[in-house]
Amino acid sequence: MTLLDFARGPALQWSLIILVTGIIWRIVGALLLSSRKDLSVARRKSGLNDGLGAIATRSLPAHTFEKRIRFQHVTGYAWHLALFVTVLFFGPHILFFESLLGFSWPALPNGIVLFSAAVALAILIALLIRRANHPVQKLISNADDYISVILCILPLLTGILAFAHIGGRYETLLAIHLLSIEALFIWFPFGKLMHSAMTFPARFQAGTSFGRKGIKA
Amino acid sequence: MRKDQNLGEYLRTQGVSRRGFLKFCSATASLMALPPSAVAQVAEALASARRPSVIWLSFQECTGCTESLTRSHAPTVESLIFDAISLDYHHTLQVASGEGAEEARHAAMEENDGEYLLVVDGSIPLGNPGYSTIAGISNLDMLKDTAKGAAAVIAVGTCAAFGGIPQAFPNPTGAVSVSDIITDKPIINVSGCPPIPVVITGVLAHFLTFGTIPELDHLGRPTAFFGQTIHDRCYRRPFYERGQFAHTFDDEGARKGWCLYELGCKGPTSYNACATVKWNEGTSFPIGSGHGCLGCSEPGFWDHGSFYKPISAGLWGSKETLLGAAAAGAALGIGSAMAARARKNKAIKESEADSS
Ligand code: SF4
Ligand code: SF4
Numbered sequence: 015m016t017l018l019d020f021a022r023g024p025a026l027q028w029s030l031i032i033l034v035t036g037i038i039w040r041i042v043g044a045l046l047l048s049s050r051k052d053l054s055v056a057r058r059k060s061g062l063n064d065g066l067g068a069i070a071t072r073s074l075p076a077h078t079f080e081k082r083i084r085f086q087h088v089t090g091y092a093w094h095l096a097l098f099v100t101v102l103f104f105g106p107h108i109l110f111f112e113s114l115l116g117f118s119w120p121a122l123p124n125g126i127v128l129f130s131a132a133v134a135l136a137i138l139i140a141l142l143i144r145r146a147n148h149p150v151q152k153l154i155s156n157a158d159d160y161i162s163v164i165l166c167i168l169p170l171l172t173g174i175l176a177f178a179h180i181g182g183r184y185e186t187l188l189a190i191h192l193l194s195i196e197a198l199f200i201w202f203p204f205g206k207l208m209h210s211a212m213t214f215p216a217r218f219q220a221g222t223s224f225g226r227k228g229i230k231a
Numbered sequence: 232m233r234k235d236q237n238l239g240e241y242l243r244t245q246g247v248s249r250r251g252f253l254k255f256c257s258a259t260a261s262l263m264a265l266p267p268s269a270v271a272q273v274a275e276a277l278a279s280a281r282r283p284s285v286i287w288l289s290f291q292e293c294t295g296c297t298e299s300l301t302r303s304h305a306p307t308v309e310s311l312i313f314d315a316i317s318l319d320y321h322h323t324l325q326v327a328s329g330e331g332a333e334e335a336r337h338a339a340m341e342e343n344d345g346e347y348l349l350v351v352d353g354s355i356p357l358g359n360p361g362y363s364t365i366a367g368i369s370n371l372d373m374l375k376d377t378a379k380g381a382a383a384v385i386a387v388g389t390c391a392a393f394g395g396i397p398q399a400f401p402n403p404t405g406a407v408s409v410s411d412i413i414t415d416k417p418i419i420n421v422s423g424c425p426p427i428p429v430v431i432t433g434v435l436a437h438f439l440t441f442g443t444i445p446e447l448d449h450l451g452r453p454t455a456f457f458g459q460t461i462h463d464r465c466y467r468r469p470f471y472e473r474g475q476f477a478h479t480f481d482d483e484g485a486r487k488g489w490c491l492y493e494l495g496c497k498g499p500t501s502y503n504a505c506a507t508v509k510w511n512e513g514t515s516f517p518i519g520s521g522h523g524c525l526g527c528s529e530p531g532f533w534d535h536g537s538f539y540k541p542i543s544a545g546l547w548g549s550k551e552t553l554l555g556a557a558a559a560g561a562a563l564g565i566g567s568a569m570a571a572r573a574r575k576n577k578a579i580k581e582s583e584a585d586s587s
Pocket of ligand 2: 423501503517523525528
């Protein structure tokens with residue numbers, strides 16, 4: 015079996031099984047967590063609006079510290095946007111999704127995708143360097159942060175190399191690219207990357223709980 | 232061709248002009264990536280070359296390789312070069328049969344000991360010697376016996392070079408390649424299903440010219456022909472770069488000649504000379520007629536998933552298994568939540584007991 019066959023076959027199979035099992039495990043586990051009954055009298059009835067409101071307000075950059083954290087906000091948004099464009103709208107990626115999901119959607123021109131991949135990669139490297147050097151960020155970062163960032167950098171880097179046929183034979187570059195994504199799949203449910211599944215439900219939950227206490231989230 | 236004739240004389244008797252011969256030499260030299268200054272050397276060496284004795288063994292194969300080489304097109308200098316070797320044994324082409332044929336093989340081996348070229352097409356079955364025999368001799372025995380006195384072995388076609396179609400899963404005959412068995416001789420793998428005719432004559436021309444085997448890649452293939460992928464030299468490459476793909480074989484993209492990656496083209500991972508040398512006297516090659524490359528020159532090409540599956544698509548995708556994984560995840564989630572609750576209740580009880 016060649017490295018590429020391994021990456022497209024067994025490695026894909028097991029990494030996906032771990033990814034799906036892990037994500038559902040953590041979501042179900044979190045949903046079923048018990049909270050002690052709140053015995054206080056509710057200030058007001060809280061509901062959907064509070065939850066959705068919190069999702070919106072906490073995703074918007076405007077708040078007290080805005081000036082000091084503008085860099086993170088801008089780069090954060092740009093990075094996520096660039097990542098989505100790269101992952102979801104590159105022709106060969108859509109073929110990959112189609113082989114798993116059974117349906118496809120139109121691709122964006124390669125030039126746009128390549129640009130966004132380069133942007134995503136550059137931002138991530140900049141953020142990684144900043145994390146490793148910024149006194150406060152350094153203090154609040156643990157191994158999980160570094161592993162998660164590096165596991166996002168690798169697929170971007172290897173993907174650009176594979177697309178441009180730089181640094182090796184295409185089959186080897188493609189295999190390494192796939193394996194780097196599979197490493198990310200395996201890590202995903204167990205590290206901070208899980209925020210992509212947890213962020214919005216967590217914000218929603220915070221919103222309803224604040225609402226009950228009469229606080230505007 | 233008489234035995235005492237050299238190649239130059241023979242070609243002249245066949246009506247090949249000096250000019251035509253030089254043209255062939257410069258084409259061969261450029262195919263072999265030799266500098267233009269080497270053309271004279273190639274011409275001189277080829278013209279004075281004596282006919283090397285060639286023994287051709289066919290094992291588990293479909294005769295497609297022989298067809299490709301011998302019936303490629305009307306007599307060209309390439310095919311005459313092929314005629315010019317002394318093909319002392321080839322059980323598809325030779326007139327003799329049975330014991331007479333085997334005698335010819337033994338005679339050629341004795342007469343040219345240490346000097347003859349052994350060409351093999353087809354894979355060798357190890358599962359049972361009876362799966363493929365010639366004159367009652369198993370392929371394995373015949374290969375070992377004949378390779379002993381050979382100067383070099385040329386494995387023609389993907390079956391001989393890598394196992395090919397006979398080796399495709401589940402490999403019922405236990406087929407292996409020549410290099411799986413012969414380890415003490417120089418082996419040149421001329422892969423392809425079938426290989427391009429001019430590649431084999433190119434390898435022969437190199438051997439006749441320099442008396443050595445050409446530079447080989449990590450899979451034992453001449454880098455002059457197998458150094459680049461089909462994709463590297465494909466005329467549809469600009470469409471690939473721009474992300475313009477044909478989605479079906481008869482959509483607008485297909486009509487406009489866009490890249491066939493989505494339709495399963497294996498050009499990016501296939502090392503062969505089709506895109507430059509082409510087939511049928513340089514007429515065209517599969518991509519030229521709108522079909523993707525199958526990757527026939529690569530090991531295991533039959534087992535890399537469907538020919539129509541894009542290379543970037545996974546070879547695995549079972550919705551049932553993923554649903555099973557989701558169910559297992561849910562069970563784990565419920566289990567761990569229950570365990571957490573039990574721990575929590577226990578802790579509450581203990582703290583209530585402590586404070587009371
Ligand atoms: S048709 Fe095949 S070989 Fe040609 S550019 Fe497209 S993928 Fe590459
Ligand atoms: S185009 Fe591909 S499949 Fe066709 S002969 Fe060449 S290497 Fe083989």
